[in-house]
Amino acid sequence: MKKILIPLLLLSSAALSNSQYDALVESSAAIAAQITQGVLLVGAATEYAHQGEALSTGNLAGSAHITTEQLQAYNDALYGITSYMPHGDLQEVLQSKAMDELELMDQAIESFTSVVVDMSAALQVQEISAAAESPQEEADVQSFVTNNVEMLTIDQEEIDTYNQAVTDTEVHANNASAYLSVSANEEAVSFLEQSIETANTTAEQTTIFYDANQQWVAMGYNTTRNLTAVYLNGQNFGLDLYVTEADILAAGANSEYFQTSPVAQGYKCFMNQMDCDI
DSSP, rough: OOOOOOOOOOOOOOOOOOOOHHHHHHHHHHHHHHHHHHHHHHHHHHHHTTTTTTOOSSSSSSOOOOOOOHHHHHHHHHHTTOOOTTTTHHHHHHHHHHHHHHHHHHHHHHHHHHHHHHHHHHHHHHHHHOOOHHHHHHHHHHHHHHHHHHHHHHHHHHHHHHHHHHHHHHHHHHHHHHHHHHHTTHHHHHHHHHHHHHHHGGGGSSSSEEETTTEEEEEOSSSSSSEEEEBBBSSSTTOOOOHHHHHHHHHHTTTTHHSSSSHOHHHHHHHHSSSSOO
């Protein structure tokens, strides 16, 4: 049986963290600790050497040495901090949220695909019943249905799964598209980044969500109750994303998913590779 192909969109995203800043803190602390140790040892030397009253074991200097690894870590951290973003990486946050939504969309599509295959017998009934042009052919349809009624029956659980999967696919597809569109718009990103700085927080600590009713991607903060929003209906930043149902269905008709489905191929072709239009 031929399977419906499910297209996947994968985004490359680095882990959201302040590791660059942590590296600077840790590496500079290591160097500072060694310098402190060295200053203490030298200070002690200035005290006891002139008095001739104390000796070390001769092995303490090594405890103040700075290793090549410590030096490398410190210098690497210095160069690394030049690209550090103290208020976080908003584009990365948006793209990470989009990735999460795409994964949820793929899960919904998998559920949808499975139940559509299970329910595709209804397509067979539609095909043969619509093709009947004489009483005898209609009788043949009746006989087929009578002999296979249990196999052709669709239960409520399948309908519930189908309906939920369609809804979930639309919700997660819209969420992903909203986050990706904002992340790709330099003006919108700059606007939201400024609001993060004003709120004295980081992109990772904000709450970002798409609201279909308000037609915006909004951002909330852990330091204030305010919201900052980017509209997706053409009100700002040139983001006018809403299209008609006809546009959506046209895109669907051109998709590989539709073209490889039992709807486009027909029941016999999809299930048995028979009567396929090549």
